[in-house]
Amino acid sequence: MKRTYIVICLLTILIISPAAMAQNWKAGTSRVNIIPEKQIWMSGYGGRDHVAEGKLTDLWAKSLVITDANGNTGVLITLDLVGIHADTTAAICEALKEQHGLERSQIAINCSHTHTGPAVGMNLGPLHYLQIPKAEQEQLDLYEKALIKKVVSGVSQAIEDVEPASLNWGSGLCAVAVNRRNNSESQVPEVRIAGKLNGPYDHDVPVLAVRRADKSLKTIVFGYACHATVLSFYQWSGDYPGFAQISVEEQFPGVNAMFWAGCGADQNPLPRRTVELAKSYGHRLGTAVGEVINGTMHAVESTLRTEYTEVDLPLQQLPTVDELKGRLDSDQKYEKARAKYILDRLGNKKELDTTYPYPIGSWRIGKDVRFVFLGGEVVVDYAISIKSLAAGTPEDRAQMVWVAGYSNDVMAYIPSRRVLREGGYEGGGSNAYYGMPGLWAPELEAMIMHEVEEQWK
Numbered sequence: 001m002k003r004t005y006i007v008i009c010l011l012t013i014l015i016i017s018p019a020a021m022a023q024n025w026k027a028g029t030s031r032v033n034i035i036p037e038k039q040i041w042m043s044g045y046g047g048r049d050h051v052a053e054g055k056l057t058d059l060w061a062k063s064l065v066i067t068d069a070n071g072n073t074g075v076l077i078t079l080d081l082v083g084i085h086a087d088t089t090a091a092i093c094e095a096l097k098e099q100h101g102l103e104r105s106q107i108a109i110n111c112s113h114t115h116t117g118p119a120v121g122m123n124l125g126p127l128h129y130l131q132i133p134k135a136e137q138e139q140l141d142l143y144e145k146a147l148i149k150k151v152v153s154g155v156s157q158a159i160e161d162v163e164p165a166s167l168n169w170g171s172g173l174c175a176v177a178v179n180r181r182n183n184s185e186s187q188v189p190e191v192r193i194a195g196k197l198n199g200p201y202d203h204d205v206p207v208l209a210v211r212r213a214d215k216s217l218k219t220i221v222f223g224y225a226c227h228a229t230v231l232s233f234y235q236w237s238g239d240y241p242g243f244a245q246i247s248v249e250e251q252f253p254g255v256n257a258m259f260w261a262g263c264g265a266d267q268n269p270l271p272r273r274t275v276e277l278a279k280s281y282g283h284r285l286g287t288a289v290g291e292v293i294n295g296t297m298h299a300v301e302s303t304l305r306t307e308y309t310e311v312d313l314p315l316q317q318l319p320t321v322d323e324l325k326g327r328l329d330s331d332q333k334y335e336k337a338r339a340k341y342i343l344d345r346l347g348n349k350k351e352l353d354t355t356y357p358y359p360i361g362s363w364r365i366g367k368d369v370r371f372v373f374l375g376g377e378v379v380v381d382y383a384i385s386i387k388s389l390a391a392g393t394p395e396d397r398a399q400m401v402w403v404a405g406y407s408n409d410v411m412a413y414i415p416s417r418r419v420l421r422e423g424g425y426e427g428g429g430s431n432a433y434y435g436m437p438g439l440w441a442p443e444l445e446a447m448i449m450h451e452v453e454e455q456w457k
């Protein structure tokens, strides 16, 4: 009898323990509307010739603050924006340090990469800011200042909202993303039906569910690796990630749904260009999230470790300062703007920096989930390589390792060594639009992977 009792007790501890530990979190969340007050310049496409004309959906800055049983805190900020410049991130982080004592490693900022959001600061400066009249640049300056304030106030609201919580994780699948380098856009509809899309791609849908002490859902964080380029018109919209957040919030009323973009730099939602398709892809992604939430999720033990480093990634084929000055008279408007961007930032320095401080962050949430935050537009090869670092079956790894791109500083495309060698838009053809002075050196992939592995230890 006594023995049975001990066995039952042990079983009870084994069964309850992870769930009980998962209760031991604190969490707060918030959302702030970041739709510009005025119709300003939009981001994402070079062909734009006037400011926004209206709104299809709202755009949000959403925050989640989590604190583990030992008081370790992390702040995740998701933005319905195409990207963010290092200067804008620095201003946000400085204010958060001053107001809340948050260290850099505790903050992760991710952009959805919607191509129907506002141009912000010098993100894609040569493509937008440096191409428009001064009066419109001033409107962008005002918006950037307002955005920084809104993001910081959103985090403050999330901190005030902190309450006892539990965390659970799970992962689903959604087949919207198509490798745009390896599939012809015009053939995609038929190839899709035949199920013969060329890879690589990452169709995982990682989900983190935050519940209050009474078990009600508070926040759902989910990610997906695919460009938000269904729409290209002149109305503000969150594109398919915006509709996916709306879909999740409709399925679970009262929840704050937060989307983060994965390594989808070489992935497109194809076919595209209609509001119906944006809604339909968003609905499919939202449905995948709902299935995870309604299925069996895993309790997350109350431990959090956050890390952040900037790695000096080498560049190749740099121009001299004189060459750049010569390009200020170029009749190629993006080359001219790139030269101006670089020279303005160079100040009195005589030579260009041969490296770029590339941000890599990671959170270990509980014992299972590794959440990696990479800067730039990261191609899918990185997600696949980073997932392979984890133990367990390939399926376990795919589910437990979450790799975000578009985080903290979106300064360029981040090709793998393979994509850099192959060239094309993601290999470096896009660098002018970002103001990068040259191509990344081939070592970049090994250096990024090395740092991710360091943070893994």
Ligand SMILES: [Zn+2]
Binding pocket: 113, 227, 265, 377
């Ligand atoms: Zn992009």
